[in-house]
Amino acid sequence: MGRALERTYDAGQALIVQRIDLLVAEAKLLARSGRMAALGAVVALTGWIYLVHGAIDGLALRYPRFAVELAVGIVHLGFAVLLFVRARSRIDA
Numbered sequence: 001m002g003r004a005l006e007r008t009y010d011a012g013q014a015l016i017v018q019r020i021d022l023l024v025a026e027a028k029l030l031a032r033s034g035r036m037a038a039l040g041a042v043v044a045l046t047g048w049i050y051l052v053h054g055a056i057d058g059l060a061l062r063y064p065r066f067a068v069e070l071a072v073g074i075v076h077l078g079f080a081v082l083l084f085v086r087a088r089s090r091i092d093a
Contacts (some may be wrong), residue, residue, distance in 0.1 A: 052072060059068040 056065070056068050056072055
């Protein structure tokens with residue numbers, strides 16, 4: 001009877017240790033994927049900034065620079081408002 005209880009106790013401890021090891025491995029995997037997502041977001045944002053800057057420079061050759069920058073800002077603001085309204089309508093639905 002004593003040996004059976006001892007084996008049960010040891011099996012429980014081994015299970016707890018294995019669960020902790022699994023949690024550590026999953027946390028490392030999540031951290032890696034989170035870092036990759038953050039790096040991807042930084043790269044995408046940097047690319048978008050360069051693209052918009054190039055578009056402004058190109059359009060500034062034909063139109064006044066202040067007007068081009070205002071137009072690009074208004075387009076971005078309009079797009080942000082559109083996304084906000086659509087997100088709010090999905091939450092309310």
